[in-house]
Amino acid sequence: MDRLIELAVIGGTGLYQLAGLEDVEPHQPVTRFGAPSGPIRVGMLEGHRVAFLARHGEEHSLPPHQINYRANLVALQALGARRVLALNTVGGITARFGPRVLACPDQLIDYTWGRISTLCEEPGSEVMHVDFGDPYTPGLRREVLAAATRAGVALEDGGCYGATQGPRLETRAEIARMRRDGCDLVGMTGMPEAALARELELDYACLAVVANWAAGAGPDVAEVITLQDVLDNVAAASAGLPPLLRAL
Ligand code: HPA
Numbered sequence: 001m002d003r004l005i006e007l008a009v010i011g012g013t014g015l016y017q018l019a020g021l022e023d024v025e026p027h028q029p030v031t032r033f034g035a036p037s038g039p040i041r042v043g044m045l046e047g048h049r050v051a052f053l054a055r056h057g058e059e060h061s062l063p064p065h066q067i068n069y070r071a072n073l074v075a076l077q078a079l080g081a082r083r084v085l086a087l088n089t090v091g092g093i094t095a096r097f098g099p100r101v102l103a104c105p106d107q108l109i110d111y112t113w114g115r116i117s118t119l120c121e122e123p124g125s126e127v128m129h130v131d132f133g134d135p136y137t138p139g140l141r142r143e144v145l146a147a148a149t150r151a152g153v154a155l156e157d158g159g160c161y162g163a164t165q166g167p168r169l170e171t172r173a174e175i176a177r178m179r180r181d182g183c184d185l186v187g188m189t190g191m192p193e194a195a196l197a198r199e200l201e202l203d204y205a206c207l208a209v210v211a212n213w214a215a216g217a218g219p220d221v222a223e224v225i226t227l228q229d230v231l232d233n234v235a236a237a238s239a240g241l242p243p244l245l246r247a248l
Contacts, residue, residue, distance in 0.1 A: 005042060007248065008051040008081035010072065012189060013060065013089040014234035015209070018052040019242040021045050029078055032122075033070040037062055040075060046246045051081055055189055063167040064188035065115060073196050083140055083203040085248070086194070087241070088161070089234055090187035091214030091225070093175060096156055097184050098218070099229075100237040101210040102244075103156040104144050108135045109183055110191040111164050117192035119199045130198045137203040144205050147248035153240040159184035161206060163191035169225055172216030179217070186214045207244075209237045 009018055024043035029036070038057045043050060053072060056062045076084060092098050110117075120127050148155035162183035164170055170178070170186060178186060185208050197204035211230040213223065 003049060003080060005051045005076070005079055005081040006048045006083070008053070008076040008084045009245065010084060010086045010193070011052065011054050012087050012187075012209070013056060014211070014231050015087045015089070015238060015241075016054045016058055016060070017041075018045070018050065018245070020246065021050060021052060027079055029075045031071045031074040031078065033074055034068050036072045036075040037067055040079060042079065051076060051079060065112070065165060065167070067189065069193045069196055070116060070119065073193065073200055073202065077200055077202060081202070084197055085140070085144065086190070086204065086206045088187045088190055088206055088208045089211045089230065090161065090185040090208045091169070091212050091217070092184070092210040093162075093179050093186060093214045093217045094159075094184045097159060097210050099210055099212055099233045101156055102148070102154065102237055102240055103159050103185060103208045103210065104141055105159040105161040105185060105206050105208055106134070106136055106141060107160040108190055108194060109160060109162045109178075109181055111162060111178075112191050113165055115192050117195055119196065128199055130195075132195060132198055135194045135198070136205045140203040140205040144207060144244075144248060148244050151240075151243040151247035153244045155244070159208075161185045161187060161190045161208060164188055170215050172221070175214045175216055178214075185210070207241075209234050211237075
């Protein structure tokens with residue numbers, strides 16, 4: 001196995017590279033589940049060995065339901081990663097989570113379907129019932145929050161991430177239901193990634209970048225969500241990511 005990777009970062013929509021990563025080497029491992037979304041770029045950040053993988057591929061060619069979540073995590077683990085920080089672009093549902101907010105959720109609800117969401121599907125594999133009461137590793141969440149404080153980057157502590165199937169955005173009724181269910185954020189890639197990380201015994205936390213008000217959740221209830229708004233808000237909110245990651 002390669003030298004330990006101190007942090008693996010998985011980038012979401014609009015987050016295709018890691019600013020400040022130096023001496024980068026691309027790795028293209030093929031796992032027992034197939035190939036990951038793209039090259040895993042391993043380099044140095046503030047003197048620490050860090051890996052970066054673009055979840056949708058570097059050209060954003062993979063829709064959320066076709067991402068090979070198992071290959072991505074197994075490849076990162078095989079390269080020596082033990083801790084994964086997932087960057088997820090999301091819509092905001094409740095008042096604290098408006099566009100351009102950064103958040104570190106502490107709960108999730110899974111509305112996805114038809115995705116391979118466990119490692120137990122392999123023939124002959126042991127059936128696992130992993131504890132998932134805290135879907136994000138509390139210790140890693142604390143470190144992310146502390147890093148944000150040190151870096152002076154505003155980061156909302158907590159919130160419930162609702163994972164939807166996509167690739168379409170939600171209806172206003174779906175978002176109203178998710179609000180009633182207790183969701184604060186909505187995204188398409190949070191699951192099964194978090195559950196697979198737990199089965200693999202990887203530490204895993206989510207850093208959510210709010211790109212838009214979810215359907216009907218903002219002040220203009222009939223607002224149409226455009227890709228341009230999403231990308232503009234992600235670009236603006238991402239300004240906080242390099243200092244936060246360096247501090248982490
Ligand atoms: N819904 C689901 N996923 C998203 C959204 C949204 O409104 N915005 C960014 N990712």
